[in-house]
Amino acid sequence: MKLASLIVTAAALILTGVAAAQAPAGNADNGKRLFLRDGCWECHGYAGQGGRDGARIAATALNAQGLIRYVRRPAGAMPAFTEKVATDQELTDIWSYLKTLPAPKAAKDIPLLNQLKNQ
């Protein structure tokens, strides 16, 4: 990797860290209420497991700012949700709730799916 690239990458990491530090704290309980009220579950499932119409978002790898950015300007079939219908704070609360949802088990640890893997 060239030096210039390293500097850019390091700067980006620092900025991300600053942004994360400045991000408002999320309220997972309120996030759960909003997740159900505002219809996130419609495409992503009640367990955030994803499906035909939405990605898996349980235990999301995004940080709060990343989630907000995506919700404001999504790719694919997801509609954009503006500040008017979901504030940054509300999305942060939803993000906090998503972080409480369990990540899926490995298929090998589920007998029926492990059986499928071996078919």
Add this chain to the structure above:
Amino acid sequence: MAKKNSLGRRGFLKGAAAGAAALVAKPAAVKAQQAQAPRPTAPLPSATQVAFETGTPPARVDAYTTDRPGADFMVDVLKSLNFDYIFANPGSSFRGLQESFINYGGNKAPEWITCCHEESSVAMAHGYYKIEGKPILCMAHGTVGLQHASMAIYNAYADRVPVYLILGNEQEIGFRRSDVEWAHAVQDAASMVRDYTKWDDSPISLGHFAESAVRAYKIMMTPPMEPVVLCANGFLQEEPMSAEDRRSARVPKLVVPGPPAGDAGSVAEAAKMLVAAENPVLVAGRVARTPNGIKLLVELAETIQAPVMDRRFRMNFPTRHPLYNSGNVANADVVMGLEVPDFWFVTHGQTPINRMGMEAKSIVKPGTRLITITAGDLFSRSNYQDFGRYADVDLAIAADAEATLPALIEACKKLLTGDRKRAMEERGKKLAEQHKKNRDSDIEQAAAGWDASPVSTARMAAELWNQIQHEDWSLVSDLTFVSWWPQRLWQFDKPYHFIGGHGAYGIGYGAPAAVGAALANKKHGRISVNIQCDGDLNYAPGVLWTAAHHRIPLLSIMHNNRAYHQEYMFLEDMAARATRGIENAHIGTAIKDPNINYATMAKAYGMYSAGPIENPNDLGPAIKAALEVVKKGEPALIDVVTQPR
């Protein structure tokens, strides 16, 4: 033979009308007689009256009986077309035919199946055809019955499925018994569905009926196969066959033409493009018209080592074949669509910037050669737009794809050189690796939400597979609304393993199509499995009774997400777009408050049932118990409260 002393109905009506007119013309005289009449005494019976009461009754000249109604001849004609069943909700405008079928015809070949809604009749026929490859005879009133049936007819039309529909209609005004029969009569019955049927006729004699009946069948079964409509006028059904008809009426010989195959020049050109391609992709729409279609598609794919992208309209290709869904049109240099109705959508993506579909771009590389083979190019109507967006292709072969495949395979084989074979083998290895990656990924994704309540659709599919994988099973439902989990997890490789979808996405198709398909599976001893959407079942749940009454073995698992969920998501989308009220998407779309108990519903129709099941751990044992019922030849339903998709 009609009895010598019987009169035709025309004559009877004429006499009755004259008698009624005489009564109407004499009211004053009758009143006068009543006013002047002395108190009645009991007169002795006359010699004539005594003779009536004690002697042999004289032959009545107005007796309305016949041993040879026209409907009997209609039954002779329709029996020659070899229908297995008649699916119908009863209607007075075809009562003559119904009586002839069950008595004169012995209610065998075809057998009458009682339906609770005409939409169910036609959708059952839709499902039956997809398993058995044989059309069903449906009957309905030419007016109210057809109005009920029309959406299901459109589904069948869009799905290229033949349905033979007979409409009862009383065209002669003197034969209409009441205001009811006036309201049920129509000048041109088939006009309502002419935009989405292939052919219709309204015969005015029995000879005409016979010829049109056979012609309708022939037209219906020639690809592209579509529903047809034949009107059966009431007087033709119920009046005795005339002496002239007895002499001249005959059952015409049926010969269905072979399906049209592509011309040799176009097939050779297509083969040249496929064999020369570095990354060809075959896209399967409704290609497998018969079980042989699957074998042929496998042979073509293996010959050129091309991946098959399945649009899931039919059971086209084995889901665990290494060439199944292992390719990508974005990397392709040749894309061939085989009976694909939405080919434009295969090669284009719509941008999320404009979600109304006005902005789209090609997703294939510049220079990619596009080929289509479809019988859809041989027939289309203009009003209803199921033909899809116009696709710019390099070669269009207007022919039935399955019928064209043998020549195409041979043409490809002739062009194979050693170099091309080696290149194809290398490609095949990569595609097999990709197939395995896709499958592993699907299985890992199925783990998400595994223990969730409501039950995830992946869990439901896996639990079902666990119970049926060693049975001779047939999935008789569409999978669009359950994220296609069964196709991602199960092993589909037999022609009856899948029946595809609605055709025109007319909801209400699912439950009756499943019952019709299960009836077709019954004689083969297969276990029919239906993943049943809740919104769909509520259109005409009486089909559950039909399944129970006729002892049709069918395991229905409710995908009870308590919503018209597609519309729920659309409403959410619209609210987000309008930047308001995203919390209101349930209004008009949710099926809650009260929740519908489908187990109770099934019980009411006389069916074994269980549920509602909300704990995923309860599902496996419930399926096992219900399967025991199905194996005994009965339908069963399990209500499962599920995740949305």
